Amino acid sequence: MAYDTNQSKVTQEEFEYSREMIGKLAQYFENVVVGQKELETSLLTAILADGHVLIESVPGLAKTTAAKAIAEAVDGKFSRIQCTPDLLPGDIIGTQVYNRQTSQFDTVLGPVFANFVLLDEVNRSSAKTQSAMLEAMQEHQVTIGTQTYRMPEDVFIVIATQNPIEQEGTYPLSEAQTDRFMIKEVISYPIAADEVEILNRIENHAFEKRPAVMNISDIDRLQDITDKVYADESIKWYISAIVTATRGPARLLGEKTAAYVKMGASPRASIAFLKTAKATALLNGRTYVVPDDVKRMARSVLRHRIALNYSAIADKVTVEMIIDGITGALKAP
Numbered sequence: 001m002a003y004d005t006n007q008s009k010v011t012q013e014e015f016e017y018s019r020e021m022i023g024k025l026a027q028y029f030e031n032v033v034v035g036q037k038e039l040e041t042s043l044l045t046a047i048l049a050d051g052h053v054l055i056e057s058v059p060g061l062a063k064t065t066a067a068k069a070i071a072e073a074v075d076g077k078f079s080r081i082q083c084t085p086d087l088l089p090g091d092i093i094g095t096q097v098y099n100r101q102t103s104q105f106d107t108v109l110g111p112v113f114a115n116f117v118l119l120d121e122v123n124r125s126s127a128k129t130q131s132a133m134l135e136a137m138q139e140h141q142v143t144i145g146t147q148t149y150r151m152p153e154d155v156f157i158v159i160a161t162q163n164p165i166e167q168e169g170t171y172p173l174s175e176a177q178t179d180r181f182m183i184k185e186v187i188s189y190p191i192a193a194d195e196v197e198i199l200n201r202i203e204n205h206a207f208e209k210r211p212a213v214m215n216i217s218d219i220d221r222l223q224d225i226t227d228k229v230y231a232d233e234s235i236k237w238y239i240s241a242i243v244t245a246t247r248g249p250a251r252l253l254g255e256k257t258a259a260y261v262k263m264g265a266s267p268r269a270s271i272a273f274l275k276t277a278k279a280t281a282l283l284n285g286r287t288y289v290v291p292d293d294v295k296r297m298a299r300s301v302l303r304h305r306i307a308l309n310y311s312a313i314a315d316k317v318t319v320e321m322i323i324d325g326i327t328g329a330l331k332a333p
Contacts, residue, residue, distance in 0.1 A: 009228040010287040018225050018282055022048075024213040025073055031210065032069040033062050034201065035194035041283070042185040042300060043070055043159070047219060048226040048279035051182025051272065052137055052158040054122075054173075054304060059163060061187055067118040067159040074219050075212035076115035076155060083125035085171075089132035093142040094149075107144055112136055115152050115216060119160040123171055130177050133158065137180040154220045175263070175307065182272045183297070184304035229278035230288040234333035239273040239294055245326045246306050252329040253322070260312035261322060265305035272301045291332035298327050 010018075022044065029040050039055065043066060046053045055063050064080065071078035081092055094110035111117070112133070122130065136142050137158055140151040160181065162173070178184070190198070245252055247264030273294060280293040302323050312318075 009230070010225055014225045014228070015287055018222055019285065021214055021218055021222055022283060025070075028073040028210065028213050029066070029069055033066050034197045035190045036062060036066065036187055038185055039063070039066055039187050042183055043067075044283060045276050045279045045297070045300075046157060046159075046182060047155075048222055048282060049182060049272075049275035050155075050157070050223045050226075051275060052180060053160070054178065054181040054184040055159065055161045055187065056164050056184065057161070057187040058189075061189065063159075063161045063187070064118060064120060067116060070159075071116040072209060073213055074115075074155075075215045076219070077152070078116045078118070079111035079114035080118045080120060081111055083119055083121050083123075083129070085124060085126060087125045087129050089129050092129065092132050093136065094144050096145050105145070107147065107149075109144075109149065110142075112142065113149075113151065115155045115157070117156075117158045119158060121163060122160040123162040123173060126171055127174065130171065130173060134177065134180060154216050155223075178304045179266060179268055181304060183276060183300040185300055186303070226275075226278050226282055228287075229281050231274060231278060232289070232333075235277070235289050235291065235294065236274065238291060238330070238333050239270050239277070241330055242294070242298065242302075242326060243267070243270045243273065245330065246302060246322075249322065249326060253325045257317075257322070257325065260308050260315070260317050261306060262309045263307040265302055269301055269305050273297060276301060295327050295332070298323050 025044060025047075026040065029043070033040065039062075042053055042055070047070065057063060068078055068080070081087075090110065092110050092112050094108050094113075096105040097108050098104075099106045119125075119133070132142075136151060136156075140156055141148050142151070143149075158181075243265050245264075246261070246269075248258070249261055249264075250258035276297040277289045277293040280296055281287070281289045284293070299320055303319050306319050306322060308317065308319055308322070
């Protein structure tokens with residue numbers, strides 16, 4: 001299908017600016033993190049689309065390093081919160097502390113007030129603590145006592161990590177919590193060549209902190225440019241068709257396969273699809289969205305929004321199989 005690229009509101013000057021800034025950010029990331037292209041793409045997409053990221057992997061695969069690198073690259077404020085079973089909501093959003101000198105309670109804001117917040121091993125915190133992040137992630141504000149406090153006005157992105165292997169002392173994220181993450185990325189071990197490169201960089205002290213290559217205002221402008229990327233009406237119908245199919249996949253996948261799906265994706269998935277597809281288009285040097293941009297983000301947008309039943313686990317049916325089946329059966333515009 002032909003797309004009228006002239007409908008894009010992105011000017012040539014904005015396009016050139018975005019290419020330069022994205023290139024700088026990607027290069028900074030690759031200087032710090034070896035391999036992990038999926039993680040790099042997910043983080044860059046989340047930054048452009050102004051969304052939160054959930055990263056799942058076993059320990060030691062540079063999740064914390066990657067999150068910190070992104071914050072340092074843009075000279076943003078970075079907070080790392082290590083989640084544990086005894087972590088309290090006040091430890092994240094802040095609390096009121098009694099001041100003996102004034103005989104009043106003073107509000108002490110928590111580490112969530114930063115541009116980039118890393119929730120390390122988020123599934124180790126209790127459900128009560130996890131829920132403390134819901135208001136911050138969705139409304140960009142928190143409530144302490146009777147007062148409401150706004151998050152940073154320019155950039156506020158939560159990057160949460162979880163370990164899928166360990167079960168002891170963990171609390172699975174609720175559907176309401178996971179739905180607040182724009183994308184979920186699952187990363188695996190590096191290949192042998194990348195692992196050797198990691199050893200070489202460690203030996204040569206190549207992982208030391210580097211100067212920032214841009215600032216928060218640049219990210220703010222990049223997000224504005226991403227919003228202007230053109231998405232044809234047919235693309236929006238395509239997104240809607242994919243998300244709608246997750247709620248009733250029998251027509252596309254058959255009754256047997258559809259029976260594995262317990263819950264489909266909400267309209268929030270459609271919003272995430274549109275935003276991430278625009279970001280993907282810009283990352284690939286275009287100011288308009290094509291169907292492949294939507295397909296490319298299907299797993300990242302949907303894998304944490306589709307719930308499968310116990311029969312799927314028993315029959316070794318994964319959520320990625322369901323997503324691939326839907327996108328493969330639907331005709332792209």
